[in-house]
Each structure stands twice: as structure tokens, then as C-alpha cells.
Amino acid sequence: MTDNVNGMGGMGAPAAVAAVANVANAAEAPLLEIRDLHVRLPGRRGEPLHALRGIDLSIARGESLALIGESGCGKTLTALAVMGLLPDGAQVAGRIAFDGRELLTLDEDAWCALRGRRIAMVFQEPLTALNPLQRVLAQVAEPILIHRLLPDRTAARERAMALLARVGLDGRQARAYPHQLSGGQRQRALIAMALAAEPELLIADEPTTALDARLRVQVLDLLRELVAERAMGLLLISHDLALTARRVDRLAILYTGGVVEQGDARELFEHPRHAYTQALWAARPRLGAGRDQPLHPFEGGVR
Amino acid sequence: MALTAMLLLAALLSLVWTPWPPEQIDMARRLAPSSAAHWLGCDQLGRDVLSRLMAGAQSAWLVGIVAVGIGLIAGTALGLLAAARRGPVEAVILRGADLGYAFPALLLAILLAAALGPGMTVAMAAIGLHAVPSFARLVNGSAKGWWARDFVLAARVAGQGPWSITWRHVLPQLLPLLIVQGTTSFALAILAEAGLSYLGLGTQPPQASWGRLLAEAQTLMFEAPQLALAPGVAITLAVLGLNLLGDGLRDRLDPKEQPR
Amino acid sequence: MTPLLQVQGLSQRYAGQSVLRDIDFALAPGESLGVIGESGAGKSTLARLLMALERPHQGRVLWDGVDVNAMPARRRRALRPLVQMVFQDPYSSLDPRWRVGRSVMEPLLALSMNEAARRERMSEVLVAVGLEPDAAWRFPHQFSGGQRQRLAIARALSTRPRLIVADEPVSALDVLVQAQILALLRDLQRREGISLVVVSHDLPAIEILCDRALVLRGGEAVEHGPAARVLREPQHPYTQDLLAALA
Numbered sequence: 001m002t003d004n005v006n007g008m009g010g011m012g013a014p015a016a017v018a019a020v021a022n023v024a025n026a027a028e029a030p031l032l033e034i035r036d037l038h039v040r041l042p043g044r045r046g047e048p049l050h051a052l053r054g055i056d057l058s059i060a061r062g063e064s065l066a067l068i069g070e071s072g073c074g075k076t077l078t079a080l081a082v083m084g085l086l087p088d089g090a091q092v093a094g095r096i097a098f099d100g101r102e103l104l105t106l107d108e109d110a111w112c113a114l115r116g117r118r119i120a121m122v123f124q125e126p127l128t129a130l131n132p133l134q135r136v137l138a139q140v141a142e143p144i145l146i147h148r149l150l151p152d153r154t155a156a157r158e159r160a161m162a163l164l165a166r167v168g169l170d171g172r173q174a175r176a177y178p179h180q181l182s183g184g185q186r187q188r189a190l191i192a193m194a195l196a197a198e199p200e201l202l203i204a205d206e207p208t209t210a211l212d213a214r215l216r217v218q219v220l221d222l223l224r225e226l227v228a229e230r231a232m233g234l235l236l237i238s239h240d241l242a243l244t245a246r247r248v249d250r251l252a253i254l255y256t257g258g259v260v261e262q263g264d265a266r267e268l269f270e271h272p273r274h275a276y277t278q279a280l281w282a283a284r285p286r287l288g289a290g291r292d293q294p295l296h297p298f299e300g301g302v303r
Numbered sequence: 304m305a306l307t308a309m310l311l312l313a314a315l316l317s318l319v320w321t322p323w324p325p326e327q328i329d330m331a332r333r334l335a336p337s338s339a340a341h342w343l344g345c346d347q348l349g350r351d352v353l354s355r356l357m358a359g360a361q362s363a364w365l366v367g368i369v370a371v372g373i374g375l376i377a378g379t380a381l382g383l384l385a386a387a388r389r390g391p392v393e394a395v396i397l398r399g400a401d402l403g404y405a406f407p408a409l410l411l412a413i414l415l416a417a418a419l420g421p422g423m424t425v426a427m428a429a430i431g432l433h434a435v436p437s438f439a440r441l442v443n444g445s446a447k448g449w450w451a452r453d454f455v456l457a458a459r460v461a462g463q464g465p466w467s468i469t470w471r472h473v474l475p476q477l478l479p480l481l482i483v484q485g486t487t488s489f490a491l492a493i494l495a496e497a498g499l500s501y502l503g504l505g506t507q508p509p510q511a512s513w514g515r516l517l518a519e520a521q522t523l524m525f526e527a528p529q530l531a532l533a534p535g536v537a538i539t540l541a542v543l544g545l546n547l548l549g550d551g552l553r554d555r556l557d558p559k560e561q562p563r
Numbered sequence: 564m565t566p567l568l569q570v571q572g573l574s575q576r577y578a579g580q581s582v583l584r585d586i587d588f589a590l591a592p593g594e595s596l597g598v599i600g601e602s603g604a605g606k607s608t609l610a611r612l613l614m615a616l617e618r619p620h621q622g623r624v625l626w627d628g629v630d631v632n633a634m635p636a637r638r639r640r641a642l643r644p645l646v647q648m649v650f651q652d653p654y655s656s657l658d659p660r661w662r663v664g665r666s667v668m669e670p671l672l673a674l675s676m677n678e679a680a681r682r683e684r685m686s687e688v689l690v691a692v693g694l695e696p697d698a699a700w701r702f703p704h705q706f707s708g709g710q711r712q713r714l715a716i717a718r719a720l721s722t723r724p725r726l727i728v729a730d731e732p733v734s735a736l737d738v739l740v741q742a743q744i745l746a747l748l749r750d751l752q753r754r755e756g757i758s759l760v761v762v763s764h765d766l767p768a769i770e771i772l773c774d775r776a777l778v779l780r781g782g783e784a785v786e787h788g789p790a791a792r793v794l795r796e797p798q799h800p801y802t803q804d805l806l807a808a809l810a
Contacts, residue, residue: 070737070738070739070740071707071708071737072707182602182603183602184602209735211602212601212602212764213764213765213766213805213808213809214601214764214805214808214809215601217808217809218808239737239738239739240738241738242738279739280738280739283738283739283741283742284738284741284742284767285742285745285767285768285770285771286767287766287767287770287794287806287809288770288794288795289770290770290791291770291771291772291790291791293771295742295745295746295749295771296742452655453650453651453652453655453656454655454656454657454658454659454666456616456648456650456656457648457650457656457657457666457669457715457718458658458669459616460614460616460643460646460647460648460670461643461647461669461670461672461673461718462640462641462643462644462670462672462673463669463672463673464636464640472658475660476660
């Protein structure tokens with residue numbers, strides 16, 4: 001579990017177990033299935049903005065999918081759609097099936113039962129996602145209590161403490177307030193909170209943007225381990241192809257509201273077909289390629 | 304906004320015209336109920352209530368403007384100074400504000416009245432001075448937040464001095480806050496003025512003031528309740544109108560809220 | 564030749580805690596330095612000290628051989644056009660109530676130029692960073708993160724500075740936009756001969772923009788040398804660690 005995995009070759013034991021589980025599950029319905037999802041948002045002057053145009057995605061249990069795209073391309077909207085948290089005035093069409101069950105027709109009560117319990121989300125900016133007035137331990141214990149997974153507060157706190165330990169935070173950090181922790185620690189606390197109710201699907205929206213280079217890698221590795229341990233599905237949203245490509249099973253590239261390329265991460269990594277994917281891949285300067293390495297700014301932007 | 308406009312109009316109008324001269328006493332009409340000639344009836348001295356009400360609006364506005372003016376200008380200046388200078392200057396200003404805040408407004412009014420004789424000026428001064436600490440503290444708190452922002456750092460990097468930064472960057476950010484606080488203070492000032500006049504410390508007869516109208520109407524509550532009702536409603540509407548105005552203005556002034 | 568920027572025994576404390584200890588380096592005109600470190604290592608503090616936005620607890624910061632903290636405020640302000648800064652967060656480095664053109668021209672107020680000359684210079688720098696001159700009339704919230712960072716760079720360029728300190732110039736941006744901004748900065752370096760001090764945790768960005776590198780850890784400099792050497796054959800275990808994590 002703790003071997004440092006770099007590169008695509010050594011995926012490690014946990015992923016192998018998950019891969020086997022995947023084969024076994026192939027006959028089952030995917031955990032999450034999005035078919036032809038369209039989302040229109042109220043536009044500035046009355047004309048609706050066609051933000052998502054026919055998204056097709058699926059995630060099986062124990063599988064991680066990274067949804068890659070720039071700011072404004074609709075990645076977060078996709079996540080919000082899956083959580084039922086689209087802004088008022090949004091028009092949705094298509095299918096989102098979670099464990100076979102259609103989500104778009106649910107009422108608010110049914111959504112609340114799902115959110116946090118079976119589908120959980122980790123946000124980008126831990127400082128604003130955590131309650132500044134509550135200690136971390138209490139916040140991690142809260143979903144356990146809300147969804148009544150354990151009978152009382154003491155039991156919930158014990159479980160929360162164990163979760164925090166799993167993400168690398170000790171007792172002292174657990175009893176701290178969010179502002180007393182570093183950015184990396186806060187992000188881990190958020191992950192623990194998302195896992196508290198033992199969700200089957202975890203959505204992580206740019207969980208590493210606020211972190212240093214080294215921490216980014218650590219957080220992503222942690223997510224990958226957790227997903228494998230618990231046979232969860234992971235939807236990882238990011239703008240950084242190079243960072244995530246080696247740490248997930250599958251990739252989907254989102255460009256101006258549509259999925260332009262999708263498939264096995266390794267395959268896409270080595271043989272990107274769409275121009276945008278190639279541009280994403282070429283955009284990150286490479287360490288060791290020297291000062292004068294060519295940079296390839298892609299000019300066809302979202303704005 | 305409409306409410307305030309209406310009140311403003313009434314006050315302005317009363318400077319030029321009232322249905323009846325507010326001071327005109329006509330004992331024959333004493334406590335007359337509303338009629339075509341006198342829309343709100345007459346008071347105990349036969350004076351037209353509506354006219355007195357409109358004249359009262361004048362006092363309210365005048366005291367309000369001057370008092371809030373004092374509070375706003377002095378308070379904002381102190382708050383900005385404290386935020387720009389920090390250190391001992393800020394500490395002195397904030398402690399001073401705490402002291403001023405704790406000092407009872409009424410006592411201040413009484414002291415001033417004792418020293419200078421009761422009257423509208425005293426009312427304006429007392430209410431104004433009392434408003435200074437709250438403005439100062441509010442402005443200081445908000446300004447400090449703005450000073451920490453990157454674009455202020457950028458201005459320092461650009462070579463701008465603290466006064467220039469305060470005037471060009473920090474103060475404009477505070478405008479919505481000042482407007483809302485200003486209108487709230489105005490509403491409070493009107494209430495305070497009414498209170499002081501009620502007690503006899505504010506505007507003196509024969510000048511009309513809503514507070515005094517209330518005081519005078521008090522003794523006649525059972526005979527002519529409408530005399531108390533009129534100023535009461537006027538005060539309520541004024542305060543309500545101002546608060547709504549403040550909210551509306553604040554929303555309008557934020558460039559981020561503008562339609563793009 | 565006098566170094567453009569020199570730092571001697573620089574230390575800083577906040578509330579009794581030491582955040583920077585004994586930093587030394589010198590930068591020749593036209594040379595660029597990368598300050599590498601993770602969060603909390605003291606990079607931003609160093610950037611602020613270099614810009615004389617704070618006084619150090621100990622040590623000296625020298626611009627063109629003169630101690631910036633030992634001169635009267637007025638004189639220091641007169642030197643500011645020569646040393647400009649680009650901030651990390653494109654969303655808060657421009658005054659939201661000002662039209663962006665005004666923000667871009669702000670550093671020019673310290674120079675004696677008339678309004679027409681200032682506007683002309685503003686148009687020049689807007690074009691230099693790849694924006695249209697009439698973008699000047701819009702407000703910051705009408706631009707994307709990448710465009711705002713370009714505006715911040717335009718502002719920094721306006722006074723033809725000799726040194727620009729860039730604090731995490733691309734970390735808050737999307738990957739594709741990062742490439743654009745890095746290309747822009749590198750281009751400006753080559754064309755205008757401006758020195759850069761790039762403070763960042765992003766190693767590839769430093770490789771592209773800097774001649775020399777300084778690695779900070781817990782407020783101390785653990786490694787210092789030519790960027791190519793530090794990044795390919797690091798000698799200190801901490802640097803080696805950082806590089807290994809990013810492979």
C-alpha cells in the first residue's frame with residue numbers, strides 16, 4: 001500500500017485488486033453513468049448559455065476517472081449536476097444514473113439522502129469549505145451523525161479520529177481549528193470528511209490547485225489508495241493533464257462543453273488523438289528540458 | 304426610495320408653502336377633525352396639523368443631514384487615519400472611539416444643552432458627535448481589510464503614498480458601506496431628534512418638530528388621538544424609507560453587480 | 564559592476580517567530596533568480612522584503628548598491644519605477660473599481676509624464692502582453708484569470724523597470740494559460756533585458772525563466788547556484804526530495 005508509485009508501470013497491489021474487481025463487475029451496471037447530459041444556464045441577456053453539450057461518461061466501482069479541462073469549460077458544472085446542486089434557473093436534459101437509479105428526477109429529500117452518504121464531494125478551496133468555528137474532528141464526525149451511521153457522538157468521534165489518522169492527521173491536528181492547519185492538512189481533513197459517511201462515489205473538484213507541487217502528488221496518491229481500498233468510484237476534476245494522467249484509470253477531456261476524447265489513461269497519455277488533448281499535454285514545461293525549450297501556448301481558448 | 308423622496312419633497316415644499324401657516328393659531332378651530340380644508344385636522348391651538356407635520360419634516364431633515372454629516376466626515380476621517388497609520392495612532396483613535404461609544408448620548412445632549420441652551424444646534428451637535436465613534440470603528444475595520452489586499456500592495460509598489468492610496472483606492476471601496484451606514488444613521492438621527500424634542504432639549508417652539516408634536520399630543524391622547532398618530536406615522540415612514548433607500552443604493556453601487 | 568539587487572544577511576520575524584534567516588545573494592543586471600520553496604518557507608516574505616514593502620528584522624536590501632531601508636521614504640518612492648512586482652492572485656491584484664487601463668498606468672504616476680504620454684505607454688504595454696489597447700476601458704471582472712495576469716504584467720512593465728519580482732506568477736492559472744504567461748515572461752526577458760526574481764514552488768517554471776536558483780526551507784537557504792545545476796544535480800537532500808516527488 002505504501003510503495004511509492006511513479007510512472008505507469010508499477011501500479012501496485014491495490015490497483016491490481018481493483019482491476020480484478022473491475023473485470024468481475026463488468027457485467028454489473030456502472031456506478032455512475034451520464035448519458036447525453038445537456039445543461040443550459042441563464043445567460044446574461046436572456047439567451048441561455050449552453051454550458052454542457054451532450055456529455056457521456058461512466059465510472060465503475062473501484063475506478064477513477066479524471067475529467068480534464070480549462071476553467072469555464074463545464075467541469076464543475078458536471079460535478080454539480082451529479083450532486084443535484086446546479087444553480088437555480090439551470091435547465092438539465094439527459095440521464096444521470098447512479099447505481100442504476102436515475103438522479104435527475106429526484107426530489108430534494110431523496111437528494112439529501114444521497115449527498116454526503118452515497119456520493120460525496122471534496123472541494124477546491126479547503127479554507128472556505130471548512131467551518132472556521134468548528135474543530136476538525138467535529139466536522140469530520142458530522143456526516144456520520146447526520147446520516148445516523150453510528151448511534152452516538154462518542155462512537156462517531158472515534159470513527160472520525162480513525163479516518164483522520166488514515167489521511168495522515170494526528171490527534172492534535174484533529175482537535176485543531178481549520179485556520180491552525182496548513183493548506184495540505186486542511187485538504188486532507190476535507191477528504192476525511194467526505195469519506196466519513198462511506199460514500200460509494202467520491203467527486204474531487206480540483207482538490208490540489210491550492211497546494212504546492214509536492215503536496216499535489218501526495219494528495220492524489222492518497223485519493224488513489226483510498227479509492228482502491230474501499231472500491232469507491234472517483235471522479236477527479238482537474239485542469240492539469242500531466243499531473244493526473246498517471247494517477248487515474250481513465251481520462252475524459254472536456255472542451256467547450258463537450259467531451260472530445262475519452263478512454264484509458266495510459267492510452268490517452270501515450271497516444272492523444274484530439275488536438276486539444278495534445279495541446280494540454282504539450283503545454284506543461286518539462287523539468288530537465290532546459291531553459292529554451294519551446295512552449296506551446298494553445299490559442300483556441302474558452303474565452 | 305419613493306418614501307424618502309416623498310418626505311424630501313414634503314420638507315422642501317414646506318420651505319416654500321404649507322396649506323396653512325404652521326404658526327397660525329386659530330382657537331376657533333381647536334382640535335377640529337380632518338376636513339377638506341385641513342386634511343389632518345387641527346391641533347390644540349388651532350394650527351393645521353398637516354402644515355406642522357411638513358414643517359416638522361424640515362427639522363428632521365436638517366438635523367439628520369448635519370448630524371450624519373458630522374458623524375460621517377469626522378468618523379470616516381478618523382477611521383481612515385487609523386487604518387493608514389496603524390500603530391499608536393490607531394490605538395489612540397480606537398480607544399477614543401470606545402470611550403465615545405460608551406458615553407450615553409442623552410447625557411451628552413443634556414450637557415450640551417446646559418452649556419449652550421437647548422435648541423436645534425445642540426441637537427445636531429449631540430447626535431452628530433455620538434455618531435462619530437461608530438463610523439470611525441466601522442471605517443477602520445473595513446479599511447484595514449482593504450489595505451491588506453494585493454491591489455493596494457500594487458499601489459505601494461507603484462510608488463503611491465498612504466494618503467493617495469487612502470483617497471484613491473480605499474475610500475472608493477468603502478462607499479457602499481458608508482452609504483448604508485449613512486442612511487441607517489440618518490434614520491437613527493431622526494429618531495434621536497424626535498426623542499430630544501420630545502424631552503424639550505431639541506428644537507424649541509414655535510419651530511415644529513415631530514418629537515414635540517408627539518409630546519404635545521400626549522396630554523390630549525383621549526380627546527384627539529390623531530394628533531399623536533400623525534407624527535408617529537411620519538417618523539416610522541421616514542425611518543423605513545431611509546433604510547430601504549440604503550439597501551437599494553448599496554446594491555446599485557457595486558460594480559460586480561452591474562449587468563455585464 | 565554593481566549588482567542590480569543585493570541581499571545581505573536578511574532576516575525577518577513575525578510575532579516573535581523567525582520566518583527568514585540570514586539570506587544572502589546578488590543579482591547582476593539582466594540576470595534572473597528563482598526562489599524555490601514550499602508554502603511557509605518564507606518565499607512571499609522574501610518577495611515583500613525585496614520590494615521594500617516591509618522592513619527586515621536584520622540585514623540589508625540593496626538596489627543598485629544603495630540600502631533601500633536606510634533612505635527617506637520619499638527617495639525610496641522615487642526608486643520604485645525601477646523595481647516592479649507581479650502578484651500571485653490575478654483576482655485580487657487589480658482594483659475592482661478601477662478600469663484596468665487606470666490600474667496599468669498607476670506606476671507611471673510616479674514619473675513626470677503628461678496624460679497623453681501615459682496613455683500612449685499604456686497602449687504600448689497592453690499590446691506587448693498580447694491584449695488590445697481598448698481593453699483598457701473594461702473592468703477586471705470582465706477578464707479571465709490569464710488575461711488579468713497579463714494586465715498585471717503590463718502594469719509592471721509600464722515604467723520600464725530593471726527588475727520585476729514575480730510571486731507565483733502562474734500558480735493560480737490553468738495549465739494552458741500557464742504556458743502562455745511563461746512564454747510571455749520569457750519573451751519579455753529576452754527582448755527587454757529585464758531581470759526577474761521568480762518566487763515559486765513550480766520547478767519547471769523556474770527552469771524556463773531563471774539563470775540562478777535559491778532553495779528555501781523553513782526560512783533558510785539550503786541551496787544556491789545556477790538553475791540548471793540546482794535542478795538537475797541538486798546537492799542538498801531537500802532539493803533532491805523535491806525533485807524526486809515531481810518526477
